[in-house]
Amino acid sequence: MSERAHLPTGQEAIRVKGWRGAHRYLLLRRLSQAFFLALFLLGPWFGLWWVAGTLAGSRTFGLLPLTDPLVLLQGVAAGHWPEMTALTGALIVLAAYALIGGRVYCSWVCPINPVTDAAHWLHDRLGLPKGWQPKRSARLWLLAAALGASALTGTIAWEAVNPVTMLHRGLVFGMGFAWAMVAAVFVFDLLVSRHGWCGHLCPVGAFYGLVGTRSLLRVSARNRAACDDCMDCYAVCPESQVISPALRGGPGDTPLILSPDCTNCGRCIDVCSVDVFTFTHRFDARVSAPPETVNNARSQRAA
Amino acid sequence: MLATPPPRAPDRRRFLKETARMAGGCAVAGSALAWLARDARALPAQALRPPGALPESAFLSACIRCGLCVRDCPYDTLKLAELGADGPATGTPYFTAREVACEMCDDIPCVAACPTGALDPALDDIDDARMGTAVLVDQENCLNFLGLRCDVCYRVCPVIDEAITLEMSHNTRSGHHAIFAPTVHAARCTGCGLCEKSCVLPEAAIKVLPARLARGASADHYRKGWEERERNGGPVVEGIIDLPDRVPDSAFEPAFKLPEAGQ
Ligand code: SF4
Numbered sequence: 128m129s130e131r132a133h134l135p136t137g138q139e140a141i142r143v144k145g146w147r148g149a150h151r152y153l154l155l156r157r158l159s160q161a162f163f164l165a166l167f168l169l170g171p172w173f174g175l176w177w178v179a180g181t182l183a184g185s186r187t188f189g190l191l192p193l194t195d196p197l198v199l200l201q202g203v204a205a206g207h208w209p210e211m212t213a214l215t216g217a218l219i220v221l222a223a224y225a226l227i228g229g230r231v232y233c234s235w236v237c238p239i240n241p242v243t244d245a246a247h248w249l250h251d252r253l254g255l256p257k258g259w260q261p262k263r264s265a266r267l268w269l270l271a272a273a274l275g276a277s278a279l280t281g282t283i284a285w286e287a288v289n290p291v292t293m294l295h296r297g298l299v300f301g302m303g304f305a306w307a308m309v310a311a312v313f314v315f316d317l318l319v320s321r322h323g324w325c326g327h328l329c330p331v332g333a334f335y336g337l338v339g340t341r342s343l344l345r346v347s348a349r350n351r352a353a354c355d356d357c358m359d360c361y362a363v364c365p366e367s368q369v370i371s372p373a374l375r376g377g378p379g380d381t382p383l384i385l386s387p388d389c390t391n392c393g394r395c396i397d398v399c400s401v402d403v404f405t406f407t408h409r410f411d412a413r414v415s416a417p418p419e420t421v422n423n424a425r426s427q428r429a430a
Numbered sequence: 431m432l433a434t435p436p437p438r439a440p441d442r443r444r445f446l447k448e449t450a451r452m453a454g455g456c457a458v459a460g461s462a463l464a465w466l467a468r469d470a471r472a473l474p475a476q477a478l479r480p481p482g483a484l485p486e487s488a489f490l491s492a493c494i495r496c497g498l499c500v501r502d503c504p505y506d507t508l509k510l511a512e513l514g515a516d517g518p519a520t521g522t523p524y525f526t527a528r529e530v531a532c533e534m535c536d537d538i539p540c541v542a543a544c545p546t547g548a549l550d551p552a553l554d555d556i557d558d559a560r561m562g563t564a565v566l567v568d569q570e571n572c573l574n575f576l577g578l579r580c581d582v583c584y585r586v587c588p589v590i591d592e593a594i595t596l597e598m599s600h601n602t603r604s605g606h607h608a609i610f611a612p613t614v615h616a617a618r619c620t621g622c623g624l625c626e627k628s629c630v631l632p633e634a635a636i637k638v639l640p641a642r643l644a645r646g647a648s649a650d651h652y653r654k655g656w657e658e659r660e661r662n663g664g665p666v667v668e669g670i671i672d673l674p675d676r677v678p679d680s681a682f683e684p685a686f687k688l689p690e691a692g693q
Pocket residue numbers: 232233234237238239240243291324325326329330331332333
């Protein structure tokens with residue numbers, strides 16, 4: 128490990144790339160999250176009904192239907208076969224996320240993401256312990272439990288507690304006590320379990336992860352030869368288990384982060400001062416030549 | 431020489447333990463969720479579902495809580511239930527008649543907006559909607575029942591003279607007036623709530639209730655003799671002797687006598 132491991136996470140990247148350069152994707156993500164929320168708020172706030180509805184189901188420009196496939200799937204499990212409009216909407220959403228990356232939903236759209244990010248930021252600042260760390264697969268079990276409960280009760284069960292749709296619906300239609308739900312997620316992530324909600328439990332994220340298993344948009348540790356082991360990417364990545372296979376892979380191992388858990392947030396790209404990571408597609412397995420070889424070639428030529 | 435493979439039992443045991451723990455957690459979480467979701471199935475009496483809504487149990491499996499019906503209602507009748515603040519399952523659409531009633535739009539925009547069929551697209555005539563049934567719950571305070579001519583609930587009804595009528599009877603209190611009793615006919619009442627909304631009393635004397643509270647139900651095997659006879663074009667059972675009705679008059683001698691007072 129280099130000495131820089133002692134610096135606070137991200138300091139080196141800020142020094143090398145400037146604050147903006149070291150927060151490029153973070154800023155873009157916040158913009159994207161605000162953009163998607165704003166689309167839904169234009170109607171109720173300014174009477175501009177480009178998009179009506181909520182994340183669970185919406186209509187854009189009076190025409191394009193979009194439906195949350197997981198909500199609809201629970202409805203089917205509960206015994207209701209939906210009308211064409213909802214089915215079409217769900218298929219469009221499924222196709223989009225299957226193509227660009229399922230958990231792109233998590234880091235670029237989901238309104239809970241800024242909440243859990245904030246919890247993690249504070250958690251870091253306060254230097255709190257990791258806390259309870261259930262297996263990452265717990266969210267898949269919870270997803271199965273949500274579908275099971277839907278089938279059992281004949282209702283769309285997860286929607287009774289889902290903080291994602293609750294927060295979104297709350298912002299667009301009126302909160303009620305949905306704040307309590309969001310606060311609970313924040314406190315859980317802050318005090319009980321680091322990265323607990325989005326990283327271990329949320330079945331919505333798990334579902335979108337499954338949807339994007341074969342998706343195109345991928346982060347590649349293309350320049351992994353330049354890695355100086357500062358470990359900053361591990362520190363910022365909400366799903367740090369996905370990095371090693373790509374970053375630590377030997378020659379012949381793909382530099383692509385292919386795990387469906389990767390949220391395509393781009394934090395690893397931002398935080399790396401030597402630009403190891405980059406966005407690309409899943410068929411681009413190029414690896415940059417290690418700098419040693421370049422140096423060697425140069426020294427050989429010089430000799 | 432091959433090294434002896436490492437013993438696998440502890441691995442397998444750990445795997446089984448992890449799986450068992452996850453399955454256990456999953457069962458607990460699932461049951462908690464099921465309990466919560468079941469809990470949310472109780473719809474308060476004053477919360478009415480939009481026109482065309484499937485029966486409550488089917489509705490909860492169909493409605494994705496998108497709010498499109500709410501957005502397309504031109505009278506802002508519908509609301510999405512807020513967590514902890516309103517009664518119905520969180521995020522589902524409902525209205526409270528006394529606050530804003532359903533104006534029974536001809537083109538039923540709420541149903542047209544629903545992407546899932548939670549509001550049944552088969553409903554093409556708003557007069558066929560059954561959001562609930564109006565019941566004149568308080569005859570002691572209804573002004574018409576007191577013998578006045580308020581008539582407001584009757585006049586605002588979009589299905590006037592079919593869903594609600596004024597039934598005239600003798601006013602025994604004054605002895606020489608009439609009572610015009612607002613009377614709801616469930617077969618035609620849509621449950622729009624305009625009558626309840628418009629009732630002039632501080633607390634409405636006529637209220638729209640969900641059918642499960644407003645209505646009784648006849649047993650399957652009950653037959654109404656007069657209907658059967660009409661359908662049959664004569665008595666259903668042949669050879670029934672119709673005994674003359676006994677009318678109490680002066681000639682009538684009861685088989686036993688009540689003891690007289692003072693005896
Ligand atoms: S894991 Fe769940 S709550 Fe977290 S960002 Fe993804 S969908 Fe949102």
